[in-house]
Amino acid sequence: MKKLASTLPNMILSLGTVTVVAGAILGGVYAVTKEPIARQDAERQVQAIRQVAPEFNNDPTAESREIKLADGITCTVYPAMKDGRLNGAAVETSSNNGFAGEITVMAGFNADGSVRDYRVLKQAETPGLGSKMEMWFRDPAGARSVIGKNPETTPFYVTKDKEQHGAIDGITAATISSRAFLESMRDAYQAYKQFQEKK
Amino acid sequence: MKYWKIIYNGIVPGNPVFVLLLGMCATLGTTSTALNGLMMGLATAAVLICSNGVVSAIKDFVPDKVRIPAYIVVIASFVTVLQLLINAYMPGLNATLGIFIPLIVVNCILLGRAEAFAGKHGVVESLCDGLGCGVGFTLALTLLGSVRELLGTGSLFGISIYPEDYGMLLFVLAPGAFIALGYLIAIVNKIRKA
Secondary structure, three states, rough: OOOOOOOOHHHHHHHHHHHHOOOOHHHHHHHHHHHHHHHHHHHHHHHHHHHHOOOOOOOOOOOOOOEEEEOOOOEEEEEEEEOOOEEEEEEEEEOOOOOOOEEEEEEEEEEOOEEEEEEEEEEOOOOHHHHHHHHHHHOOOOOOOOOOOOOOOOOOOOOOOOHHOOEEEOOOOOOHHHHHHHHHHHHHHHHHHHHHHHH | HHHHHHHHHOOOOOOOOOOOOHHHHHHHHOOOOOOHHHHHHHHHHHHHHHHHHHHHHHHOOHHHHHHHHHHHHHHHHHHHHHHHHHHHOOOHHHHHHHHHHHOOOOHHHHHHHHHHHHHHOOOOHHHHHHHHHHHHHHHHHHHHHHHHHHHHOOOOEEEOOOOOOHOOHHHHHHHHHHHHHHHHHHHHHHHHHH
16 A cells, blocks of 8 residues: 555544544543542552551541641541540551652551551652652661651651651651651641541 | 564664663663563563554554654553553552553654654564564663662662662662663673674
């Protein structure tokens, strides 16, 4: 077959066809995958709650509440109730002070306010540096771990931040990412505390 | 035999990274670890094979003057479709590969191969070329990622080889990527000429 000549009608026709076909395919795939993607997202969230929150027998997603903090950040608190008593909570929060975009963290607290566990839900930090936050802040080496520590009694700042008496070792060469992560943990704790008070 | 030669050409004599120096942005940016390099390579290879095939199939229908936008639409569509599908049905893969997929669309290997090869050859040859270049790109990225991960963090594919404290942080960061790539290109050139 001979190649179509570059006349105006030919160009409009062929480029139009290509874009229409591509648009139709994209629309179709989007429609088909929309529901599974939403399901995956919801599942990921429930899974994260289950991993970080203490034992519960309620439905934390249904009983979740949004709490707006003084600094304008909105956290979502998923209470973990055991037989009607508050056993702790999972708190989802995010920070825009990371090195590359938003960092979303799901933090789990025990009833006394100490950190039970955490999951980094979303981050785009430098691979090999800031992206290590998922593992770093649970590493028992030095003062890296935040697990079991209470933000009330332990200053959740990197040790470099002397003014705040920082007590958590930040990720080597990723101080900005570490600060953003710890900021999220502090916010999550504030939200949890407010949630407890309002209760 | 002819097809095998096209595939081989993409892997060694016409390697997209070490010889053609295409896709440097993705190459330098994503190869901080061997696994990241491998993943980026595989994702790009998948799109490259598909886009090469389609570009070659529609090449007679697209007039010369509008071929670039037409090819870009094809490539971007494949990337988006791939991203949606992985998002929906492969959550495990999405966790490791997710951030790399949108980057494929800006990779000039795709447009480069569409222009230089798929726009001039038949569908089967173009698929072979996509496969060869894809494999070549994957190998190059994995190699570069391995070097950087080993020198930077003392591990390989996440397995610790020597203590991380002795690693040179430089190699995890951008300057290390340029240095490592430069030396790798020099070594590959030496081997090719030998």
